[in-house]
Amino acid sequence: MSESNLKHLEKIKEGIDRSDALTEEEKSDSMKRIEQWYREDKAWGTFMKELSEISPTVKGLLAELGLL
Numbered sequence: 206m207s208e209s210n211l212k213h214l215e216k217i218k219e220g221i222d223r224s225d226a227l228t229e230e231e232k233s234d235s236m237k238r239i240e241q242w243y244r245e246d247k248a249w250g251t252f253m254k255e256l257s258e259i260s261p262t263v264k265g266l267l268a269e270l271g272l273l
Contacts, residue, residue: 210249213272214239217256220270226262234259 221227221235235256242252253273257264267273 213249214243216270217267217272220266221263224262224266227260227266231260231263235263 218236218239221232221239224232227235238252238256238259253267257267257273264273
């Protein structure tokens with residue numbers, strides 16, 4: 206996995222963890238998908254699509270982070 210993708214993933218994890226708008230279930234599901242992506246090393250676009258489908262809040266958070 207590229208260094209750039211690792212940095213983006215860390216940024217996403219931090220944003221999710223700090224979010225007050227996400228439920229604990231949404232945070233947990235997001236983190237599980239991130240960990241799965243680490244293991245599978247999916248294409249970035251596919252990963253972002255799947256992650257943003259968790260909830261509109263996650264999608265908004267990714268957009269706020271400049272990743273969508």
